[in-house]
Amino acid sequence: MDLRPVGRQFFIRTYGCQMNGHDSELMESILLSYGFQPAKSEDTANIIILNTCSVREQAERKAIGRLQRLARRKKSEEDFYFGVTGCMAQNLGLELFHCVPDIDFVIAPRRIHAIGEVLRRLKNGERQIYFPNESVETSENNDVLYRRKVIKASAFVTIANGCNMNCAYCIVPKTRGREICRPMESILHEVQFLVEKGVREVTLGGQIVNFYGVRKIPFKNGKSPFVQLLEKVHSIDGVDRIRFLSPHPSGFRDDLIDCYSNLPKLCPHVHFPIQSGSDRILRAMRRPYTRQMALKILHKLRRNIPLMAISTDLIVGFPGETEEDFRQTEQLFSEVDFDMAFIFKYSLRTGTQAAVMDNQIPEIVSEERNQILLKKLAVTSYRRNRLFIDSRQPVLVEAPSTKDPAVLWGYTPHHKKVFFHGPRKLIGQIADIKISKATTCALSGTLADELV
Ligand code: SF4
Known part of the structure; x- marks a missing residue:
C-alpha cells in the first residue's frame, strides 16, 4: 500500500506508563512497515502522534495545549497531520474534535493497530477519523505481525490489556476497558520470535498482570494461569531474564512467591504497588488487601531471596487521609526498606470515585507528606544500593x-x-x-x- 504522499516523517510523543511506551513502539513498527521514517524531531515531522495518558487531569490539559499549537502549525503547513492515541483518546473521545477542531485522528488504546488504515484514509481525503475502543475483542494478537522492527535486548510483551479492578482514584478501567488477556500460545510465540531476533530479557506486561487468565484458564496443581505462563516463558531457550509489571498485591499468592526460588531466570525484583500503609485508606481506595497481607508477602519474598529488590507506588493525600493514616504509611515505608518508590501526591481526576469524595486534602499537606517520604526514600535507596558495592x-x-x-x-x-x-x-x-x-x-x- 503506497502511503507516501501523506508525508513520510513521523514523530511519536509518549506520555505516561510503560504500556503506553510499548504501544508507541508498536505504532512505530507499523509505520516503519508502511515505509514511513522516524523524524529526528517534532519540527521535521509530517505526522505527529501524541500517545497520551489520562491518569492526571494536568497531563490532559498539557496535551490539549500541545494539540492547539499543532493545530496552528497545520494552518501554515501543507501535508501535515496530527492526532491523539492512548487513554485520552478514549476518555475524551469525540470531545477532542471540539477542543481542537483541526485534529486529524483520535485512536483509543485498543485500536492503535489502525494507525496504518487511518493514514490510508487521510490520504484519500478523509478528515477527523475516530476509532474508539468499543467492540474490539483484542488489540494484541496482531502484534506479532508488525512487531519489533525496532529490536532491543530487553522487550516488553503485553499479555493483557485493561483492568477489572475498581480503584477509586484510577481512570484506567474507563480508558482501557475491561481486561482482555492474550491467548498463552500467542504470547509464547511472540517471545520465541523476539528471542530469535536477539532479545534476552522479556517483561510481561499488563495492568494487573498476575491476574492473567484467571477467568478463562484453570489453575493447575495449585498454580495460577500467570504462574503457568511464567514457567512456559522460562522454558524458552534464549530467554535469560524475565520480569513482569504491574502485579496487584491481592493476586500475589504463594505459587507466585515460590517462582522466585524455582525459576532462576525470574529477576529478583518486584514492583509491588502498595499505595498506602493504612487499612482505612486502602478500603477507601477500594484496594482489596490489608497492610498486614501486603507486609506478609513482602517479608516472605525477602526471607526467600535475601537481596530481593522491592519497588512500590504510593499515594499521599488521598481524600480523608489523616495524620494517623499517613503515620502508618511512613511506618510501613521504613519497615519494608524499599529499593525504589514512585510517590504521588493524590490529584483529583474527574470521572473517578475519589473525585467526589469528601475531605479532599489541601495541596500543602500532600506536599509536606510527599517530601517526608522522598527524604526517607533517599536514605533507603542509597542504603539498598550500597549493598551491591564490591559485588x-x-x-x-x-x-x-x-x-x-x-x-x-x-x-x-x-x-x-x-x-x-x-x-x-x-x-x-x-x-x-x-x-x-x-x-x-x-x-x-x-x-x-x-x-x-
Ligand atoms: S488495579 Fe487499580 S490502579 Fe491499577 S489499573 Fe486497575 S484500577 Fe487502576
Whole structure:
C-alpha cells in the first residue's frame, strides 16, 4: 500500500506508563512497515502522534495545549497531520474534535493497530477519523505481525490489556476497558520470535498482570494461569531474564512467591504497588488487601531471596487521609526498606470515585507528606544500593550514556541501573561489572569480564 504522499516523517510523543511506551513502539513498527521514517524531531515531522495518558487531569490539559499549537502549525503547513492515541483518546473521545477542531485522528488504546488504515484514509481525503475502543475483542494478537522492527535486548510483551479492578482514584478501567488477556500460545510465540531476533530479557506486561487468565484458564496443581505462563516463558531457550509489571498485591499468592526460588531466570525484583500503609485508606481506595497481607508477602519474598529488590507506588493525600493514616504509611515505608518508590501526591481526576469524595486534602499537606517520604526514600535507596558495592553484577547493556558516549549503562537482575566504561559492541549483551560506587539512584563500576 503506497502511503507516501501523506508525508513520510513521523514523530511519536509518549506520555505516561510503560504500556503506553510499548504501544508507541508498536505504532512505530507499523509505520516503519508502511515505509514511513522516524523524524529526528517534532519540527521535521509530517505526522505527529501524541500517545497520551489520562491518569492526571494536568497531563490532559498539557496535551490539549500541545494539540492547539499543532493545530496552528497545520494552518501554515501543507501535508501535515496530527492526532491523539492512548487513554485520552478514549476518555475524551469525540470531545477532542471540539477542543481542537483541526485534529486529524483520535485512536483509543485498543485500536492503535489502525494507525496504518487511518493514514490510508487521510490520504484519500478523509478528515477527523475516530476509532474508539468499543467492540474490539483484542488489540494484541496482531502484534506479532508488525512487531519489533525496532529490536532491543530487553522487550516488553503485553499479555493483557485493561483492568477489572475498581480503584477509586484510577481512570484506567474507563480508558482501557475491561481486561482482555492474550491467548498463552500467542504470547509464547511472540517471545520465541523476539528471542530469535536477539532479545534476552522479556517483561510481561499488563495492568494487573498476575491476574492473567484467571477467568478463562484453570489453575493447575495449585498454580495460577500467570504462574503457568511464567514457567512456559522460562522454558524458552534464549530467554535469560524475565520480569513482569504491574502485579496487584491481592493476586500475589504463594505459587507466585515460590517462582522466585524455582525459576532462576525470574529477576529478583518486584514492583509491588502498595499505595498506602493504612487499612482505612486502602478500603477507601477500594484496594482489596490489608497492610498486614501486603507486609506478609513482602517479608516472605525477602526471607526467600535475601537481596530481593522491592519497588512500590504510593499515594499521599488521598481524600480523608489523616495524620494517623499517613503515620502508618511512613511506618510501613521504613519497615519494608524499599529499593525504589514512585510517590504521588493524590490529584483529583474527574470521572473517578475519589473525585467526589469528601475531605479532599489541601495541596500543602500532600506536599509536606510527599517530601517526608522522598527524604526517607533517599536514605533507603542509597542504603539498598550500597549493598551491591564490591559485588560482581551481570549487566544487560542497553545504551551509551547521553552525557558521555564512552560510558554505557544497563540493568542488573535486581533492576539497578549501572554505568561503566566499555566498548559499544557490548550493547545488547550481558557484561560482568565489578561495582565500586552507589548513589541513591544508580551504581557504577568497571568491566570485570566482557561477557557473562
Ligand atoms: S488495579 Fe487499580 S490502579 Fe491499577 S489499573 Fe486497575 S484500577 Fe487502576
